[in-house]
Amino acid sequence: VLEDLEMPVARRETENLFQERPETGNQYLEDALLRSYLKAHLPPKVLEEVSQDLERFGNRLLTEVKPLGWECELNPPVFRQYDAWGQRVDHIITCSAWKRMKEISAEEGLIAEAYERRYSNWSRVHQAVKLYLFSTTSGGFNCPLAMTDGAAKVIESLGTPASLKNAFDHLTSRDPKKFWTSGQWMTERRGGSDVANGTETVARKQPDGTYRLYGFKWFTSAADSDVTLTLARIADAEGHVKQGSSGLSLFFLKVRDEDKKLNNIRVQRLKDKLGTRQMATAELWLDGAEAELISAEGRGVASISNMLNISRIHNVIGAVASMRRMISLSREYALKRVVFGKLLKDHPLHMQTIARMEVQTRGAFLLLMEIARLLGLAETNMASEQDQLLLRLLVPVAKLYTGKQASATVIEAMECFGGQGYMEDTGLPVIVRDTLVLSIWEGTTNILSLDVLRSLTKSQGQVIAVFFSTVQKKIELASSTAELEPAVKQMQAAINRLTQFIQGAGSKEAVTMELAARDFSYSLARIYAGALLIEHASRPDASAADISAARRWCNQELCPVATEFKNSSYEAEESLMDSSLVYGS
Ligand code: UCC
Ligand code: FAD
Known part of the structure; x- marks a missing residue:
């Protein structure tokens, strides 16, 4: 205090002129889309209990988990190969915060919730939401949880043989010990x-x-x-x-x-x-x-694919969580940071930038919830054959699409903080780095695009029929909402273009579909997410933002595969040209 008083005014002011740190509160309470989704879908009694749990968990994340997550970042694991006496030990030393994350994961039932099924088919949604809230504060612990869930799923799919019963109990335990x-x-x-x-x-x-x-x-x-x-x-x-x-x-x-x-x-x-x-x-x-x-x-391979499909869903959770977190921080920052004489939030161009990210995140979030909903139905024997086919298709579609969306969104959001966004100790680069892996592990974008084709072949085309009928049903429900009319029209046009592409591609060489796989998968993602946004916006209590998100989403190119097909991008000649472009003539 003394030093402060003695300091010349100019110096005192400069030293105290900090840019304000963006502070976010309880992530559950601040996530309007999440809350409106749960309200629209969960039965009232389940909603009441789940909301209480999520609000409590949101507070725990703020007070206890977030600091632990930062500690994990500051104290990464260390490998000690030999002890002081030259003995080979191969110790991987993890910090106490990482160990605490494991205990908290058990206490919160982050895996158990999905296998106890106390909310029947809605348990998967409950679990997915908890993991979504946990993801960016988990200090990377979302990774082992993904694989743990996958292992439990494989064991359960094998009928929990006696030799694996003990392991299953441990993997799905709520007891930290x-x-x-x-x-x-x-x-x-x-x-x-x-x-x-x-x-x-x-x-x-x-x-x-x-x-x-x-x-x-x-x-x-x-x-x-x-x-x-x-x-x-x-x-x-x-x-x-x-x-x-x-x-x-x-x-x-x-x-x-x-x-x-x-x-x-x-x-x-x-x-x-x-x-x-x-x-x-x-x-x-x-x-x-x-x-x-x-x-x-x-x-x-067929047996481990049960694990792959679960850990890919966790990947989607991680992608949506990163986007949501970066947007939450960006919008908070915009309430505090003054540039050119006014707050960032009062610069329309800046608001447009964040709003575009918000639209992307909403589409991704609804895709995630749809997958969790379908998985919940499948695991409680309530899924129709169509639901199961749709789930098989949507997992790779959502994994590949949200992985790319998340990488683009977190980089855009980092820029919302100007130079501060690039500073290590703000924690923002951690989210960016951790997000960039989402399109690589658990199957790269191309590999998952080929998996989309695998799911089509395996179902002998049935899955695509289910895709079309589901999308159609969702947008038909919205036909009575006048404000959604343009979006519904754009969707209808995209569906027609996709149908034409499938018919056209069917008459070409097999190479066409392989080259089209990525654009085709993107088209499925955009069209399905469009239908979900429209469905969400046609609720009686939908907000103006819900309607706008649906309209804006549908304003983008919904069916890139049809455009590229028209451009002959998937012809053998073009494929040769791809190689020439890459390697020169
Ligand atoms: O990266 C990893 C862990 C990172 C850390 C965890 C992070 C979690 C997220 C954290 C949250 C933030 S683990 C490594 C991940 N590796 C991959 O994802 C592999 C990528 N490669 C593929 O997915 C390939 O497509 C393969 C390996 C599946 C291709 O293998 P094959 O053997 O060449 O493929 P086949 O012959 O087509 O398939 C063999 C069988 C078939 O069944 P049957 O024989 O009955 O006809 C396929 O239909 O496996 C079936 N199959 C599937 N079934 C293949 N993939 C699937 C699937 N996804 N779902 C159902
Ligand atoms: P490659 O297969 O060599 O791919 C190189 C490029 O070629 C990619 O762009 C790919 O899309 C493209 N490509 C490959 N095949 C085709 C094709 N047929 N058509 C078109 N394009 C193609 N693995 C585990 O098993 N367990 C783990 O715990 C694990 N943890 C990981 C953690 C991190 C941080 C990272 C980065 C990876 C981890 N992996 C793990 C490995 C990860 O799953 C693989 O790196 C990933 O599946 C890609 O395989 P690859 O590295 O061999 O790439």
Whole structure:
């Protein structure tokens, strides 16, 4: 105080002239779209209980979880390979805040909620919303949770065999002392997309029926996890293995034994990553790791796809959460930051910038809720065959689309803070870095576009018929709302263009669909999200913002695949030109 008084006025003013920090409150209470979605869909009794839980959780996130998340960022995991006496120890040391996140995840039932099903088909929505609120303050703990949920799902899909019952109980426990997390080890040195050709790990059967795994896993996230699922090729009596996808089987293993000793696993090093630095991603040698075969032999990929589909949904949760968080901070900042003599919020061009992000985020959020809703129906035997087909299609569509949206949105939002947005200790670059991985892991954009085609082929085209009829139903409901008329018209035109594309593409060579896969998937995402926005905006208590979001969304190019098809972009000649453009003539 004394020093303050003695300081010359000019210096005192400069030193106190800070730009104000954007402060956000309870994320649940501040999220109007989330609350209106829950109000529109949940049965009243469920809504009452879920809202209370979310409000309480929102406060816990603010007071307890957020500081822990920041601590995780400041204290990333450290790898110690040898002890002081030259003994190989391979310790991955995580901070106390990271360990606390695990306990909080159990206490909050972030996995348990989905498997207890106390709200029947709505439990998945409840869980998804809690994870969405948790995501950006979780200090990267959303990653192990994604894989843990995936592992529990695989075990449940296998009918929870007796040998895995204990693991299932741990993975879905609310008891912090009992709760386990899982890894998902699929990527090897030869590749992460092409798992069928990339997997070299061999499984040797032991006399007691268990297996020992030998191989090298190139990316293993949350390497401090308790258990994992992984793929390997079973060697026959002569030591031969079958190549390709049908040579892969799925295994469950515990990473450490009761004494915390690694299960014949050696850690080569931790990855030096652009983001998700709070979480340890390791390179691991499996040198006879004890494992249990949990799929039919040769059905590894099909069995682990249950895990993939769940962790891809978590990826969507992460994408929407990042967008929402950056927008919340941007709009708060705009209430405080003065430039050119007025607050940022009073500069129309700046408001337009944030509003555009808001429209994108709304579309992505409704896609996420739709998937959680369908998953909830499927898990409580309430889903029709059509619902199940739609879910299979929408998971890759939403993962690939929201991953890209989120990357673009967080970068745009970073700019909303000017130079401050680029400053490490604001925490904003952390969100940006952690978001950029969302389009890479859990299947890249192209790989997921091809998965969209796989879902079409597998259903012999049925899924696309369901897609069209669902979209049609949703927009028909809105026909009575005059303000939504232009949006409905644009949607109708997009549906017609997509239909024409499908008919046109059907008569061309197979290469066409492969080249069109990404644009096709984007078209499905935009059209479906458009229908959801229209549906949400046609509620009797819809706000002007709901209607505007639907209209603005539908104003964008809804069906890029039709335009590119018309431009002959998917013809063989154009494909050759792509190569020439990339490599020169
Ligand atoms: O990156 C990873 C973890 C990161 C950390 C966690 C973050 C979580 C988010 C955090 C929140 C912020 S783990 C690694 C992820 N890796 C991938 O995603 C792999 C990407 N590659 C693919 O997805 C490929 O498409 C493959 C591996 C699935 C292709 O394998 P195949 O064997 O060549 O494909 P096939 O032969 O077409 O498929 C084999 C079987 C078929 O079934 P059947 O035999 O009955 O006809 C397919 O229909 O598997 C079935 N299948 C699926 N079924 C394949 N994919 C799926 C699917 N998605 N859903 C259902
Ligand atoms: P590649 O397959 O070599 O892909 C390179 C490029 O080629 C991509 O742009 C891709 O879209 C494109 N491409 C590939 N095939 C095709 C095709 N047929 N047509 C068109 N384009 C194609 N993996 C795990 O198993 N477990 C983990 O825990 C894990 N954690 C990770 C954590 C981080 C931070 C990161 C970055 C990755 C992690 N991964 C993990 C690996 C991740 O899943 C893979 O990196 C990802 O699936 C891509 O595989 P790849 O790296 O081999 O890329």
